[in-house]
Amino acid sequence: MTAPSKTPLLDRCGVPSQIRKLKPDQLRQLADELRVETIDAVSVTGGHLGAGLGVVELTVALHHVFDTPNDRLIWDVGHQAYPHKILTDRRDRIRTLRQGGGLSGFTKRSESQYDPFGTAHSSTSISAGYGMAVANRLSGKNNHVICVIGDGAMSAGMAYEAMNNAGSDDKSRLIVILNDNDMSIAPPVGAMSAYLSRLISSKPYISLRHLAKDIAERFPRPLKQAARRAEEYARGMVTGGTLFEEMGFYYVGPIDGHNLDHLLPVLQNLRDSEDTGPVLVHVVTQKGKGFPPAEASADKLHAVSKFDVVTGAQAKAKSNAPTYTRVFAQALIKEAEADDKIIAVTAAMPSGTGLDLFDKRFPERIFDVGIAEQHAVTFCAGLATEGYKPFAAIYSTFLQRGYDQVVHDVALQSLPVRFAIDRAGLVGADGATHAGAFDTAYLGCLPNMVLMAASDEVELMDMVATAAAIDDRPSAFRYPRGEGVGLDMPERGRVLEIGKGRVVQEGSKVALLSFGARLQECLIAAQDLAARGLSTTVVDARFAKPLDEDLIRRVATEHEVVITIEEGSVGGFGSFVLHFLAGAGLLDQGLKIRTMVLPDTFLDHDTPAKQYEEAGLSARHIVATALKAMGIDVLAQGVARA
Template structure:
């Protein structure tokens, strides 16, 4: 399909020159371009197909980037990116050095706020609206938030604040609820279109305010009129809760109907104060396969749009992912212990809990995008003698840090945290990297933290965590591991114990021990072949196996720690602290993620850039201890080691 209109759009100013009929054709071309692009690169598809018309209407009506658009959660912004001068960058989407899959302030002036975790848009847009007000600048701020993101408490905290005047003036902020979990039949859609345009217009607002002023002189009539208005609106719109927050509610309207969207947005643009527009869209709209299965097409890899996501049966059975290992363990442990309950903050598929929900629906709890609530909810369940397992991405646990400390750890409640996506996750970029959980979990009293090296150890680590009577987190990466066969029993790892997986045969003066935490054990074993090092699979970050550490420190001339987490405050820091506490002085090299936010790209390439593949580990060991190793190989003396230790 050719795209004669779309190729003329390099900025929103070009959209404003189009007729209404041309805007509709632009939507057709934009949707096709989006589908073809994502099919070649992979990325978020269903959500973006659903926001094509809404994106066109927003840029047509508002003066962007002077007027601020804040997209929440951010995975619905591909049409926005295409229409704001980044059409030619779509082939680089989510690739190393390419365009981000989320809004980024450093990528475009049209990306007014970086959003990749949900439910932040209303707070940010309100801040921008108040900021413009304080600076005496005339601009609008618009938050576009999905219905899933509205389940988080932060969104309602912002709504509560939006309805409060600052210095006697209400903020000019518009909240657009992109509701893609329901549909409107044509008759209701037509009626809602009419009512939305009426209620958003100046005539309705002026008439309503004028009537209020007249009726205030007759309180009984005023109250009667107010109740009649609320009742009438309640018949066609779920307005009450938002109007109680002080926002003028309009909708719901069809989010794929430009003839409805544009005049309604124009009316709301021209009104002052906080406004709320309820727009109904359909995930995957315009691509029948995605409409039929929006979850499967939420974030697909590369595929042929003409065929869809083909069900390929591999000749050799694929290795199970860590997520799948967790999902199977969860079902098996639930069969063994009726106290087990499982909680997810809206990540059923991503966390591998589909089968658990099917088998144990009464013990499965999806609390929506509400990480704080998920953790405290688990604490409440634990207080009643249940054994909660919270399946949560490493990066999302950050959002519930207060609850982790105050509601779980201080009370020493037996909650298991299954931290998926620990370490580098790839295409989603800095906002989704699980870089910090080691540092922020291990410093909390009563908490333990495990880092299994492979799939079977992951199952055993989860069983060991479940046996404890205090909070425990088990971190594991996205994707597959070394391909180790996974047992079917509920055997546990020996608590707090690591193991030596390779023993160095190097002479005295050149013995180096690598302490590997998590799945980097395997590249560490490969790297150690190059310098004949000892390799320990530590498995436990907290409690650290101090006996094994002391033994390695006493029998080796240098130590190296390797972890897929930030070096600052990480597992290497735990080793350094333990050595210092014991009064042991030995050269220590700490390898992990550097002090920077790691951008999107292929995980293997990102690991290599961080020096955490086998070649990178060996290179860094030789760079630090090269003279050390060379001296020992040529018969160097112990004095060389003593100098290094100094």
């Protein structure tokens, strides 16, 4: 006998059109079943948990009220969109989240018609949503655009730039839902605030407001302005939201985001109104709602590996090697103990960059600037002008957002800001949106920049110490996500000679020049080549800028084949080496040189090992490249050893 389903209502609601057929009093059960399904799915795959649990009721309400996908629903960042995916014809694949060939951990246009905009970097939803709303208006369409943005994402300047623009357009149908789940910017929510929200979002109130506005238009200009401000401030006194009103948005809220009786009438009122212009709905939620371990966790179980659904205990593999992120943090603490001018800066990622450890040791010397990479970079530039030594710890993919500031405010002025670039290279389950593919190219082209890449955890410690010692120009050092090699760690890093690499293994026929953490694959490849009778040199370049020209010149003149290997796009270390060799005339002497970089495509999420295999940067690909360069039949020789 088949056991009854734990999710009978959810089983009937595979797409939003089926949710819209439900009666309002059935939605509470649907939300409860959706929460159970979300918890169970993430316990199998890992991923982002707390944020998704906080928007379960909101997700149900939005798909019940609005005509998705005709009405466009954008989830800012998208890590809270797992419940949305379950309700939009992807439940049968939800346990493939972040797995190779499976669903993305974020919204993705190519994945579903219900994902109108791909997200993963924060604070883009309002800009994209306003673009859609304007396009709809210009096309004569009458559908809605709804953007759900968290209070953390509202710390980014881009969100306010978008609101400033959209707020001046009272003809486009744009609804922004501020999901307030952490900052506690709202007063207590309850029956009175819910009543007021229903009242001011209702058609009679909005119609009366517009009637008053039309009458006020007949007044002299001073009286007209006074009338408008009186109405805004009267509502602001009882509901808040004056800031958003000043930006041109009609503010509604705060609303309890877990109470469907409060959510539904407000959303229905706004759906049916044609006179509001841009609207901001302030919804208060709780991260991790409905899962006690997540509710009790200080970080709300934001991102998790596989876990036990009863206890919340995560199944993390034990390793003897520390993570690169932790090594960076501990190395920076050591440097800060010796130098009180060292300052740590993060853009809303204290735990992700390891700086939560620095915060415990030096709470007065760390600054979390919020999701504001542009500000973070120029803030560091200001610190540097006054003799301090700022370390900006920012993921490679997020530093892209502050690139103009790196160029104009740091490099142009040759200010000694130190960029600690975490998540360099491929990052596994987070996929293309979080892969650090371009930083070597976009930083290496800048004058005055010192650019390093760590091949192991000891080298990372040395590069932290080296960056701390550079006081006349900016510097950056990149390191991957994940665990180190497992080396014995020194007490403190040592200062490296700027622009000097190291020879790890001497050979005579093939030279492998590694920039970054592919060094171990190069050593494996060198063993394989040696077994084939090809003596191989392995170099840890350490620096892409300035290059170790003496070492590269020697390698180029003493070997038949030279191969550069890096975890970055074209335009990086290999390009710098080619540029030098061409200028030095060394390419005219029969040297066979090959560059191995990430392919010219965005690689989907998978395990890092499979991603690097797909990228062609594993040991067997290095061996194949060397053999092919020497004219040896790769198929006859066989593939590299595992």
